[in-house]
Amino acid sequence: MSTTGTGPDTGPMGAGAPGAAAGAGTGAAGTDATRAEVCVVACAEAWRGDGEILAAAMGTCSILGARLARLTFEPGLLTTDGGALLTAEPVPIGAPAGPVEGWMPFRDHLWLVQNGRRHVMMGASQIDRYGNTNISAVGDWARPKSQLLGVRGAPGNTICNPTSYWIPRHSTRVFVPRVDVVSGVGHDRAAELGGRASRFHGLRRVVTDLGVFDFGTPDGSMRLVSVHPGVEVEQVVAATGFDLVIDGDVPQTRWPTDGELRLIRERLDPKGLRDTEVRP
């Protein structure tokens, strides 16, 4: 399966004309959107074209993105209450599940991961140019400077599921030349494993507070797809600790539509948690 940028998820961003409201239904572009709201929509776009699979999300904007995608252009997605319940409708972040469509206790969740009908958007404490990620430890692994939370599902997710990343604070601390522990598999390592092992490996996109990235390059290294409104390409380059692939003029990430903004503000996140994750 080709996942390096020719898939359905690159279309809307590739269109990229400022304020084009690409593919997101009715309404004029909401150019008064906050950076967090732009991020929510950019995260939502990760699931475009995925159909009836579980949209597993970590982080506020990512969770909001999954639910927004389901409410707009990707109605077949399965979304959760943030725990083990599949909800009949996308619910506001932090709210109880309401009517429940199904149960996803841990065993079933893991079966789903291994089956692959799941597109996960995870966080990463470090990520390199090929999309290798680290959520395990910073520093020497035997005696880490900083013991992180642990690899959790990353080793299985990245080899069994389409995977995207949401990184709320883009900086050279996160975007590093080399991650200290590979807990999520990147393109160079997947290529080394060969076809059979890497056939389900698919890094779709990386969304940060500055822009959108994919791996649509011949060697699977990271490419700048778009910069968010108000962000300069130089800013992204300066906040990235490796050479990004930049093809010509970089488009701007699309603004949310008015309809999307209403859904985010009034339905999914009335308390404005998104703005605490990405400050306006």
Add this chain to the structure above:
Amino acid sequence: MATVVPLAEAVAELVRDGDSVAMEGFTHLIPYAAGHEIIRQGRRDLTLIRMTPDLVYDQLIGMGCARRLVFSWGGNPGVGSLHRFRDAVQNRWPAPLEIEEHSHAGIANAYVAGASGLPFAVLRGYRGTDLPSRTANIRPITCPFTGEELTAVPAINPDVAIVHAQRADRSGNVQLWGITGVQKEAVLAARRSLVTVEEIVEELEPRPGAVVLPGWAITRVSAAPGGSHPSYSAGYSVRDNAFYQAWDEISRDRETFLAWMGDHVLDRSATASEAGR
């Protein structure tokens, strides 16, 4: 058949220094009361196993009960890091803590292999990550049918599995429901097991989706009402979110942590009143 005994007696009998102990639970039904009893009884050199260690393992580690941790994620859910866990790994306080890190699926499947009496579990994950370079317990294996290279992890057969459930009957049959983790797998994989329950009932009423652990697969059952606090037991209690947030402060500093453990865990009269809340 499981026998129903007081918690302190069950822990004294089942958990020994140097044992591997799996205390499972996921989001709710986390066996805090049993963990606190292990701390009070001063067990040492334990290998703690759990898919998603949270505060109770932070407490066991900070109190010096553990030598080794087998896990896939260790954190304070919704809050942040486990400070005692990090202090043990980074600064070896109060004792060095060896860690064996797996993916969630790796641990879950290793329990299943253990419960099945098989020597190992097979996964597609792990390949391409750095984990196999760190432990001999993650190794490549070739599928005899397709030739695909996969990953094997050895079965986990804990010396003791401890879980918390809603109910048991007097014969030690246990029923648990709500969000389930890998409690059943851990208990069936273990050599000995202890289930703490909210209540002992005359008869277990069938419930859709409930997990039933038969008494013949369990060693001891102990009543521990409120024994999953600050997590919860669906149908019996609600999650004490404020405590999870408070733990971040309590556990950040060694002295504050020790003082809190002294007052709330080591002092039995205090714990008796806590259990009632």
